[in-house]
Amino acid sequence: MTGLSFELFCMQLLTGISLGSIYALLALGLCLIFGMLNVVNFAHGAFFMVGAFLGVYFLGITGNFWLSLLITPLLTGCIGLVTERFLVRPLYGRGIDYPLLLTFGLSYVLIEAMRVTFGIEGLPSITPEGLGGAMNVGFGYFPKYRIFLIGATALILFVVWFFIQKTKYGLIIKAGAADQEIVKVLGIDIAKVWLFVFALGCAIAGLSGILASPTRSVNPEMGIPILAESFVVTVVGGMGSPVGAVVAGLLVGIVYSMTSLFFPDFAELSIFALMAVVLIIRPQGLFGKAGAMG
Amino acid sequence: MIFPFLMPYEALAVNILIFGLFAMGFNLLFGYMGLLSFGHAAFLGIGGYLTGISIVHYSLPWGLAILIGVIGAAIGGLLMGFLATRTRGIYFSMVTLALGQIVYFIFYKAESLTGGENGLRGVRVDNFEIFGIPVDLLNPLAKYYVILFFVVLAIWLISRILNSPLGAVMEAIRENEKRAAACGYDVARTKLLVFILSAAICGLAGSLRALHLSIVPIDSLNYLQSGQAVMMSILGGMGTFFGPFVGAAVMLFLEDIVTGYTKHWMAVVGIVFMFFVLFFPKGIWGSILSKLHISQDSSQ
Numbered sequence: 001m002t003g004l005s006f007e008l009f010c011m012q013l014l015t016g017i018s019l020g021s022i023y024a025l026l027a028l029g030l031c032l033i034f035g036m037l038n039v040v041n042f043a044h045g046a047f048f049m050v051g052a053f054l055g056v057y058f059l060g061i062t063g064n065f066w067l068s069l070l071i072t073p074l075l076t077g078c079i080g081l082v083t084e085r086f087l088v089r090p091l092y093g094r095g096i097d098y099p100l101l102l103t104f105g106l107s108y109v110l111i112e113a114m115r116v117t118f119g120i121e122g123l124p125s126i127t128p129e130g131l132g133g134a135m136n137v138g139f140g141y142f143p144k145y146r147i148f149l150i151g152a153t154a155l156i157l158f159v160v161w162f163f164i165q166k167t168k169y170g171l172i173i174k175a176g177a178a179d180q181e182i183v184k185v186l187g188i189d190i191a192k193v194w195l196f197v198f199a200l201g202c203a204i205a206g207l208s209g210i211l212a213s214p215t216r217s218v219n220p221e222m223g224i225p226i227l228a229e230s231f232v233v234t235v236v237g238g239m240g241s242p243v244g245a246v247v248a249g250l251l252v253g254i255v256y257s258m259t260s261l262f263f264p265d266f267a268e269l270s271i272f273a274l275m276a277v278v279l280i281i282r283p284q285g286l287f288g289k290a291g292a293m294g
Numbered sequence: 295m296i297f298p299f300l301m302p303y304e305a306l307a308v309n310i311l312i313f314g315l316f317a318m319g320f321n322l323l324f325g326y327m328g329l330l331s332f333g334h335a336a337f338l339g340i341g342g343y344l345t346g347i348s349i350v351h352y353s354l355p356w357g358l359a360i361l362i363g364v365i366g367a368a369i370g371g372l373l374m375g376f377l378a379t380r381t382r383g384i385y386f387s388m389v390t391l392a393l394g395q396i397v398y399f400i401f402y403k404a405e406s407l408t409g410g411e412n413g414l415r416g417v418r419v420d421n422f423e424i425f426g427i428p429v430d431l432l433n434p435l436a437k438y439y440v441i442l443f444f445v446v447l448a449i450w451l452i453s454r455i456l457n458s459p460l461g462a463v464m465e466a467i468r469e470n471e472k473r474a475a476a477c478g479y480d481v482a483r484t485k486l487l488v489f490i491l492s493a494a495i496c497g498l499a500g501s502l503r504a505l506h507l508s509i510v511p512i513d514s515l516n517y518l519q520s521g522q523a524v525m526m527s528i529l530g531g532m533g534t535f536f537g538p539f540v541g542a543a544v545m546l547f548l549e550d551i552v553t554g555y556t557k558h559w560m561a562v563v564g565i566v567f568m569f570f571v572l573f574f575p576k577g578i579w580g581s582i583l584s585k586l587h588i589s590q591d592s593s594q
Contacts, residue, residue, distance in 0.1 A: 040384045090572055096384055097330050101528060102571045104332075104521060108564030116558060224517055228395040231388040239385060265403060272396040276377055279389065283380045 007139040012261045013254060014137065018146035020253020021153035022212045026230040027237060027245035028160065029204035035177045035240045036197040039088060039099040045227030046107035047202045051076050051209025052218045053114050056123045065128030069210060076206025077199040079110075084198035089191070107223070114220045122219030131214075145214055152211060156204070157246060164242075173197060232275045238288025248286060304434035305506075306550055310543045311438075311445045312503045317526035317538030318452055319495030324524070325533035326456065327488050328468035330387045333374065333394025334523050337367040337493040339401060339515035341500025346417040346510040347407055356419045360444070360501040367497020368490050370397065375489030379482060382471075391517060398515040413511040417504050431505070441502050448498055453535065455491060464488055496523075525567050531580025540579040 026048060033041050041047075051072050058068035083106060091098040131148050134141035164170035176183045176193045184190050216222065233252050237244030252271050260267035278285060320334045345363035348354040354362070374397075378389045401408045408414050419431050431437050455461055463484050466474040475481045504510050513519060522545075523538075530541025545563065553559050574581060 034384075040388065087568065087572070094575070097387075098571055098575065100330070100384060100387060101524065102568055104524065105564045105567035105571060108521075108560045108567070112558050112561035112564065116561075225395070228392050228517065232392050235381075235385070235389055235392065268399045268403075269396060272392055272399075275389075275392055279377050279380055 008261070010139045011142060012257050014142055014150075015146065016254035016257030017250060018149045018215075018253070019257055020250035021150050022208050022249075023230060023233045023252050024246045024249025025153055025156060025204055025208035025211070026226065027233040027249050028157070028242060029201040029208070030230060030234055031237075031240060031242050031245040032160075032204070033198055033201035034234075035242075036173065037088075037092075037099075037194050038096065039103070039198075041198075041201060041205075042100050042104040042227070043083070043107040043110060044103075044201075044205050044230060045223030045225075046110035047076050047080070047205035047223075048209040048212070048226055049218075049220065049223030050079065050110055050114060051206030052125075052213040052222060053118055053123060053209075053220075054206070055210025055213050056125060056218050057118070059126055059128065060123075065131075069207070072210045073203040073207040076209070077203030080199040080202025081195060083202070084195050088198065089194075107227075111220045111223070118220075120220065122217060122222075125213050125216070125218050127214040149211055149215070156207065160204070161242075229271065232271050235275050235285055236278045238285025240289075241285070241287040244285055244287030304438050306546060308434075308438050308441055308506050310546050311441055312499050312506060313522070313526065313546060314539035314542040315445045315448055315502070316496050316499035317523050317530070317542045318449065318535075319492050319499060320523035321527045321532060321538040322452060322455070322495065323488055323492040324527055325537070326461070326464045326468060327485065329379075329382075329485065329489070330524070331378070331390040331489075331492075332387050332517065332520050332524065333378075333390035333392075333397075334492070334496050335515050335517065335519035336374065336394045336397035337370060337496035338500040338503070338519060339397060339510075340370045341367040341497030342504040342510040342514050343401055343408055343414060343500075344497075345501040346414040346504045349417050349419065349504075350414060351407065356505065360498070360505075363501035363504070364494050364497045367500065368494040370497075371490040371493025372486070375486045375493070379485040379489060391520070394515070394517060394520055398512075398517075401515055402512060408510075408512075411512055413509050413513075414504075415509045417508050417510065419505055437506065441506060444498065444502055448495055449539075452495065456535070460484070460487070525563065527577075528567065528570055528575070529577055531577030531583070534577070534580045534583060537577050537579035541577060544578060 026044065029047075030041060030044055033039055054075055055068050055072045058071050059065055062068060083103075087102055087106065088099050091102060127145055131145045133144055135144045135147065136142075137147070164173060172183065172188055172193055175186075176188075176190055180190050183193075229252070233245065233248045236252060237246075237248030252274065255270050255274050256267055259270035263270075282288075316334075316338055319337075320331065323329045323331055323334075341363040343363075344366040345356075345359045348359035348362050349356060374390065374393045378386055378393060381389050402410055404410075431440065456464075463474065463479050466477070466479065467481055467484060471481055500510075500514060503514070526541035526545050527538045528541070529545055530539065531537030548566075549559055549563070552562050556562070570577065576584060
């Protein structure tokens with residue numbers, strides 16, 4: 001490996017972490033919904049895509065990145081609310097495949113809705129003002145935006161962690177995931193909790209969409225590969241484990257960027273190879289409970 | 295036999311045959327074993343590409359090319375099934391989806407053999423003879439009957455599988471995996487075996503599609519293509535024998551009409567599909583059967 005400097009290695013590692021941040025957020029959203037409702041949201045990639053579109057759109061009309069960072073997850077969260085209330089809820093108790101099939105159908109509608117609204121070409125992505133250019137990170141110049149991405153992800157993860165672990169509402173969510181019957185007996189409307197958690201998962205998906213939008217092209221099909229990738233993260237990390245989602249997200253991001261440094265032709269394949277290895281050695285995932293799924 | 299004359303044009307009839315077979319192969323796993331795969335486009339693609347590559351790059355006879363496509367898809371099914379059947383439930387769907395993406399990338403990257411993004415072009419088979427009778431594959435009607443022959447053969451094979459003891463074990467596993475295991479059936483091996491059979495049938499559908507279209511588009515391997523098999527099965531009725539075929543026919547016929555009016559076919563099919571999931575989970579064919587009180591399930 002002549003010509004490979006330590007600096008280059010570090011840069012690529014940092015790129016991997018910034019890519020992994022997005023994966024971690026996506027997998028966390030999937031994990032929250034699954035842990036609570038036992039539903040895999042097959043429209044998760046589509047929510048990510050809608051988030052990216054709305055984010056770029058609001059950034060375009062308001063010129064304020066922070067404002068669109070706030071509006072976008074609220075809107076995708078609202079779509080999530082409607083989805084849970086009117087489409088997913090009638091399917092509870094009808095077999096585990098049905099919500100999955102329904103959200104798969106929904107992803108078609110969301111993709112087409114964006115095509116109708118914004119055109120099939122997609123939107124040019126904009127790097128928000130003040131976050132363009134590169135900054136010195138000690139071993140070289142690194143894009144400012146990607147540093148921001150890592151920081152923002154850390155903040156979001158902290159907020160979600162704090163909310164679930166340290167607040168009254170988080171306690172209800174945890175209790176509901178552990179035993180919904182007991183929570184019902186205690187006089188809590190579990191349906192509202194489900195509604196909220198589904199919306200929260202969709203809001204996080206939308207948020208990761210807008211955060212990722214400056215680093216990739218925004219088009220109606222962008223959610224398709226990302227769905228497969230976030231499933232890889234979920235399988236590697238272990239279904240229903242938030243810690244697993246975050247660790248595996250970063251791991252997958254780093255594996256991707258390292259492979260693209262050493263064997264660029266195999267970058268896309270590397271993360272799937274990682275998944276295959278995990279499936280053979282530890283089918284329940286790195287942080288999954290044995291016997292739950294594998 | 296008169297089917298091609300009922301359709302607006304022969305190509306649609308051929309498409310329905312091919313995708314009907316694709317959906318039936320998929321349903322073998324989903325409807326009869328309860329394993330919802332989101333990666334079956336891989337086998338449609340492998341079958342298509344291997345048949346296409348055999349013809350384009352190695353000038354092999356078309357019969358051999360189809361055989362290579364089917365065997366290749368079966369081997370793909372063995373590899374994918376080995377990994378995927380280690381999981382169950384929702385996990386299985388996620389893993390098959392991800393594994394399907396691997397196949398997509400492999401064929402996408404092998405540009406010198408597969409044509410990459412542009413697809414594999416020039417899969418041409420013109421004239422050949424069967425028992426001295428010349429057959430011209432460029433004649434749409436002749437092509438229809440050749441493909442019909444293979445599809446009927448495969449459907450007959452599927453019905454043999456389902457009526458065999460294996461078919462009974464499959465349904466036993468779908469209904470109660472633990473009890474099937476307790477009865478002494480090797481659940482893991484049955485799952486893998488059915489996965490391979492299902493892959494081979496979908497591979498045949500892919501091979502036939504390569505002959506039909508003369509090209510193999512890279513979209514054959516797309517995740518949405520896997521989803522199409524799922525949609526067709528649900529639309530027609532999963533777990534019924536002819537349901538997926540009916541689903542394929544309805545979906546392709548609908549697509550043909552709708553695309554004449556609007557570009558936004560995906561939204562229409564998405565809404566129709568969600569409607570069926572919510573209100574008609576038995577599908578068209580399944581609902582007709584239950585109206586007529588015909589049970590196709592010997593186990594129920």
